[in-house]
Structures are given as structure tokens and as C-alpha cells.
Amino acid sequence: MxxxxxxxxxxxxxxxxxxxxxxxxxxxxxxxxxxxxxxxxxxxxxxxxxxxxxxxxxxxxxxxxxxxxxxxxxxxxxxxxxxxxxxxxxxxxxxxxxxxxxxxxxxxxxxxxxxxxxxxxxxxxxxxxxxxxxxxxxxxxxxGGQPTDCDHRRRRRVKVALSFDFDAVSHWLGTGCHPNNNMADYSSGIFAGQVGAVRLLTLLKKHGISDKVTWFSPGHTIETFPETARAVVDSGAEVGLHGYSHEGIYQMTEEQETEVLLKCIDAATKLVGKKPRRYRAPMYTIRESTVKLLRQYEFLYDSSLVHHDSQPYFTPADPPIKPIDFSQPASSWLQPTPIASQCYPEGMHALVEIPCGWYNEDMMLLQYLPHLANSNGYVSTRVRGSGSADFDFIFPILMHPDTSGMAHVIGMAERVVLWLKGWGEDVEFCTHEQIAGSWSKEKKNGKGGR
Structure with missing residues (x-):
């Protein structure tokens, strides 16, 4: 002193x-x-x-x-x-x-x-x-004659989990498949692969966070737009899996699901140079067999569920929730649904869940999808921020090159980044793996059950 x-x-x-x-x-x-x-x-x-x-x-x-x-x-x-x-x-x-x-x-x-x-x-x-x-x-x-234990706490920070679903053309082949899809629809996917993603990479580099974000890339995007996919890796970003052709889970049999996952693992390994451990289901369509596969192939995390909307948790081994069969007596469905624990999964691979859902993304609000009833595309791109809290939480934000890469929307994307950076040390941009890895280590060492 x-x-x-x-x-x-x-x-x-x-x-x-x-x-x-x-x-x-x-x-x-x-x-x-x-x-x-x-x-x-x-x-x-x-x-x-x-x-x-x-x-x-x-x-x-x-x-x-x-x-x-x-x-x-x-x-x-x-x-x-x-x-x-x-x-x-x-x-x-x-x-x-x-x-x-x-x-x-x-x-x-x-x-x-x-x-x-x-x-x-x-x-x-x-x-x-x-x-x-x-x-x-x-x-x-x-x-004062009374020695007392002292508590010290680090300043709580909001961890911003900014991610990009690099759907490009794959969206129109899988979950966006429709008999009326035409060249104009596929063209918007090509735009995402050749222009939108490049614009976003430039934006992220400008603000010094290109290596603090996660890109979920379908295998089709990796192999169809290899130069852009390589630019994502070279930016320092984390790359996760996102299906091959953006397949909806119930468009496939379980055998097809396994084949698709193995193909995506191979494509991402060739791109990144190591086996991927990150996954987000296309359109958040995920089932029990998906979780089982992710555990089997030792993925670190999934980012498709919202048992919690702002905290990581261990992906639970929930039993399938069956729809009601109204042709049967009412007594057949008058019973509670069993919900699995989200504590550390003893005896099985610990798969972390990083929450993300429809209210965290740009596409439904800011891109017109002609064959999807609940898309918009014409809402205001003005964004307002409400503030941060005094406790740790995850702020998941999802953007698409198809959407936020458009000329009239990318300004909004930049305002979001500037708003978050404006909170200074209260906000920390992190890759999903950084969040999942540190959180899982804490829980494994006994610092809390969830």
C-alpha cells in the first residue's frame, strides 16, 4: 500500500x-x-x-x-x-x-x-x-472482540451466448421443405451462404467478438459453401452441428437420424480438425433418441431445449410424453407426467443444456418465409434494451445469416452488439462451449446440484 x-x-x-x-x-x-x-x-x-x-x-x-x-x-x-x-x-x-x-x-x-x-x-x-x-x-x-468470517463475491456477469444458425439452402430442403419452393426461395439460401454470413463475420470482427460466438452449421452448408465455412473457422468462432439438410426430427427414422449425425460429425471434423462436441437441433426438433445419441458420442452440450430459459442445466433423461388419446376413457390420461431430475446424471454421460428458443431469435420476426404461416418479415428492426441483473445468467441470442445478414437488418444486429457491449464489465461474450465447460466442471466438483 x-x-x-x-x-x-x-x-x-x-x-x-x-x-x-x-x-x-x-x-x-x-x-x-x-x-x-x-x-x-x-x-x-x-x-x-x-x-x-x-x-x-x-x-x-x-x-x-x-x-x-x-x-x-x-x-x-x-x-x-x-x-x-x-x-x-x-x-x-x-x-x-x-x-x-x-x-x-x-x-x-x-x-x-x-x-x-x-x-x-x-x-x-x-x-x-x-x-x-x-x-x-x-x-x-x-x-470488536468478535472475529467474524468474511464473504467475498466476484461481480456477477451476464454471459452472452451469441450464436448463428448457418442454415443457408439446407433450410429449404429439410424443415422448410414445401412443394411450392422455387428458385427465389433457394436464392435466399444462397445469399446466406455467400453474402449474409460474410457480412456478419465482418461485423463480429469489427467489434472484437468473432472468437466469442458459436456457429451451428448444417453439414450441407459446410459442404456447399466451403469457403464461407472455412472463414467461420478462421475467425476463431466455435462450430457446432445443426443437422445435415436441416432435417426435422420426425421427418426421419431413428436409423436415418443416426446416419445423419455420423455424416455431420465427419463433415465438421474435416472442417475444424477435431471431433465436434456441440449440437443444436434444426428448428429445435429433438426427441429422446437424439439425446441418447448425443450422450453416446460424448457431446458436451445441446442447445435445443428450454427447461430453463437463462441458466444451463444437465439435459434430463425425460421419458417420452405421450399425447392424449381421446378415444380412450378419461382415466387413461388423468395422471401426472413424470419429469426427470436435472441434477448431475450419475452413471451416464453428462450432457449440458444451453437454453435457446423461439423468443431468442431473429428469423420469425424479421424474415418472410412464404410457406410458413407464423413468419413476419416486416416488423420494425428497432431494438430496445431493458437492462441487466445482479446475478449470473445466460443471455442466449440467435441470429441467422439468412435474416440478420440482410442489408436492412444488419444494422439492427450491430445495435444489439453495441447495446450489450455498452454494459461494460457486466457483460461477457462467451462461446457455448466456454459456458457449458465451466458450468459442468463446477457442478461435477460439487458446487450445486443443477
């Missing part, structure tokens, strides 16, 4: 103040403070010798040893080895510690002014490793 003290010419931190390193670089800013604003930056961290000097017989927990112990035991894959020796003395920030300088120039430790439930918010100004220790001092008034 030496450069913080000399920079501010005071011995206590206040809201808006920055903490500086020994290289005079800003490390942290105190952005919010619900206390009376007494936070010491002069008192040294206690150690075992400090307690012996106070007359304590034996070993007493202390902040210096707490820090060294944590750094020694921290997972090496998460923290570098700083080669900090046990005799290294930390210069701490003592949050909530009430230290005054009296009229004789002596330091006076007083009872803290903070109360239970009060907190501070610190904003990191650089990459940091922060070690916190609840002060165990019970031989001075620093804790």
Missing part, C-alpha cells in the same frame, strides 16, 4: 480511490461502499510473532500464514508459481479496519464502524490474484 498512501496522502481508503502497485500501476478501484468509509491502508498483516509479542502462548491463526498457505495449496493449473517465500511480508488492504492517528502521532486501533451485512465493491483494473483473510485478531479491538 506504500504508493497508495503516498499518492493520496492519507491512511484510509475512500469510495473512488484506487490502489496502486509497487510499480505505481492501478490495481483496484473502490467503486461502492455501504459502510462509513473507514478502511485502513497502513497496518501490517499480523503473523505468529505478533501474537507471541502480545503474550499468546502457542500458535495463533494469522493473516500472513493464511495467505502463504492458500498460495501453496492453490491449484497450479489456475495460479502461476510466484516463488513467494514464507518470509515474504504482505502489505495489505485492511477493509473495515478502523485505525486512527491520534494527536500525538500514535496509531490507535478502534472498534470497527462497519456493521453486519455492509459491503464494499472493488473493481479490478488489471489481472490480479487476490487473497482474502478474515482477520482472526481477538487480542485487540480491531474486530
Amino acid at each position: 506504500v504508493y497508495t498512501r503516498t499518492g493520496f496522502l492519507k491512511v484510509s481508503l475512500s469510495k473512488g480511490d484506487k490502489l496502486y502497485s509497487t510499480r505505481r500501476k492501478p490495481m483496484l478501484t473502490l467503486t461502492e461502499d455501504t459502510t462509513r468509509g473507514v478502511h485502513d491502508i497502513i497496518w501490517s498483516a499480523c503473523d505468529a510473532e505478533r501474537y507471541r509479542m502480545q503474550g499468546y502462548d502457542g500458535y495463533h491463526d494469522n493473516c500472513t500464514d493464511n495467505m502463504h498457505k492458500l498460495l501453496r495449496e492453490a491449484p497450479k493449473e489456475n495460479f502461476p508459481d510466484f516463488h513467494i517465500t514464507d518470509d515474504w511480508v504482505p502489505d495489505p488492504l485492511n477493509l473495515f479496519m478502523n485505525v486512527a492517528i491520534d494527536h500525538r502521532g500514535q496509531l490507535d486501533i478502534r472498534v470497527p464502524t462497519s456493521e453486519k451485512g455492509q459491503f464494499v465493491v472493488l473493481k479490478a483494473e488489471s489481472d490480479l490474484i487476490i487473497v482474502t483473510s478474515s482477520c482472526p485478531q481477538d487480542m485487540a479491538p480491531v474486530n
Whole structure:
């Protein structure tokens, strides 16, 4: 804290103040403070010798040893080895510690002014490793005689799961198949493969998020538009499967479904250079056999269901829900539907679900599909944002090169990106795999059941 003290010419931190390193670089800013604003930056961290000097017989927990112990035991894959020796003395920030300088120039430790439930918010100004220790001092008034555990929480962030379903011509072959489809319909698919996708790639690169998004590409698109498919990979984006010809699940037998999945795995592997682990069902048409296949081929996640609309969860092994047969007695359907648990699936492959649905996408609102009754295509492209919350959640947004790549719509796509980026550190763009991987690891390690 030496450069913080000399920079501010005071011995206590206040809201808006920055903490500086020994290289005079800003490390942290105190952005919010619900206390009376007494936070010491002069008192040294206690150690075992400090307690012996106070007359304590034996070993007493202390902040210096707490820090060294944590750094020694921290997972090496998460923290570098700083080669900090046990005799290294930390210069701490003592949050909530009430230290005054009296009229004789002596330091006076007083009872803290903070109360239970009060907190501070610190904003990191650089990459940091922060070690916190609840002060165990019970031989001075620093804790009011009552050492208390301290809770620290990182600032909650909204994870934006921005994805693109690169349907192109495949849409018109599978779920969009219709006897009246003609050259004009297929032409819009060619536009998506040759123009719309390229425009979106340019937009994403412009705003520095091209490697923080996910493209779900049908096998037909990968093989029909190889140059654009390669450009997606070269942008750093994640690539997931999305059927071959955008097949609806009930357009196929289970045998055909397996054949299609294997073909798509092969096409994506040749494109990306490794076996894909990501999947979204065309038009969100998915059934129990699909989930079984994704588990069998060890996919990391699926993004087709909405058991929750803004949190990941483990894809449940729900039994088929059967429609009512009204030709039978009412007693045949007067019973509840069994719903499987979304907890960690013991004994089977853990398939994560990243939610996405009709209300997260652009196509139904902004593209006219002549043979689909509920498409629009003429609604306003003005977008308004309502804000973010103080807790972690996933914000899934789905765009299509067929739709958002059009000249009159891409401006809307850019406004959405700018609106999200405008929230600063409250928002983080992530690939679906980043979200699914970190969430699955947390749950596997026992941090919550869902």
C-alpha cells in the first residue's frame, strides 16, 4: 500500500480511490461502499510473532500464514508459481479496519464502524490474484472482540451466448421443405451462404467478438459453401452441428437420424480438425433418441431445449410424453407426467443444456418465409434494451445469416452488439462451449446440484 498512501496522502481508503502497485500501476478501484468509509491502508498483516509479542502462548491463526498457505495449496493449473517465500511480508488492504492517528502521532486501533451485512465493491483494473483473510485478531479491538468470517463475491456477469444458425439452402430442403419452393426461395439460401454470413463475420470482427460466438452449421452448408465455412473457422468462432439438410426430427427414422449425425460429425471434423462436441437441433426438433445419441458420442452440450430459459442445466433423461388419446376413457390420461431430475446424471454421460428458443431469435420476426404461416418479415428492426441483473445468467441470442445478414437488418444486429457491449464489465461474450465447460466442471466438483 506504500504508493497508495503516498499518492493520496492519507491512511484510509475512500469510495473512488484506487490502489496502486509497487510499480505505481492501478490495481483496484473502490467503486461502492455501504459502510462509513473507514478502511485502513497502513497496518501490517499480523503473523505468529505478533501474537507471541502480545503474550499468546502457542500458535495463533494469522493473516500472513493464511495467505502463504492458500498460495501453496492453490491449484497450479489456475495460479502461476510466484516463488513467494514464507518470509515474504504482505502489505495489505485492511477493509473495515478502523485505525486512527491520534494527536500525538500514535496509531490507535478502534472498534470497527462497519456493521453486519455492509459491503464494499472493488473493481479490478488489471489481472490480479487476490487473497482474502478474515482477520482472526481477538487480542485487540480491531474486530470488536468478535472475529467474524468474511464473504467475498466476484461481480456477477451476464454471459452472452451469441450464436448463428448457418442454415443457408439446407433450410429449404429439410424443415422448410414445401412443394411450392422455387428458385427465389433457394436464392435466399444462397445469399446466406455467400453474402449474409460474410457480412456478419465482418461485423463480429469489427467489434472484437468473432472468437466469442458459436456457429451451428448444417453439414450441407459446410459442404456447399466451403469457403464461407472455412472463414467461420478462421475467425476463431466455435462450430457446432445443426443437422445435415436441416432435417426435422420426425421427418426421419431413428436409423436415418443416426446416419445423419455420423455424416455431420465427419463433415465438421474435416472442417475444424477435431471431433465436434456441440449440437443444436434444426428448428429445435429433438426427441429422446437424439439425446441418447448425443450422450453416446460424448457431446458436451445441446442447445435445443428450454427447461430453463437463462441458466444451463444437465439435459434430463425425460421419458417420452405421450399425447392424449381421446378415444380412450378419461382415466387413461388423468395422471401426472413424470419429469426427470436435472441434477448431475450419475452413471451416464453428462450432457449440458444451453437454453435457446423461439423468443431468442431473429428469423420469425424479421424474415418472410412464404410457406410458413407464423413468419413476419416486416416488423420494425428497432431494438430496445431493458437492462441487466445482479446475478449470473445466460443471455442466449440467435441470429441467422439468412435474416440478420440482410442489408436492412444488419444494422439492427450491430445495435444489439453495441447495446450489450455498452454494459461494460457486466457483460461477457462467451462461446457455448466456454459456458457449458465451466458450468459442468463446477457442478461435477460439487458446487450445486443443477
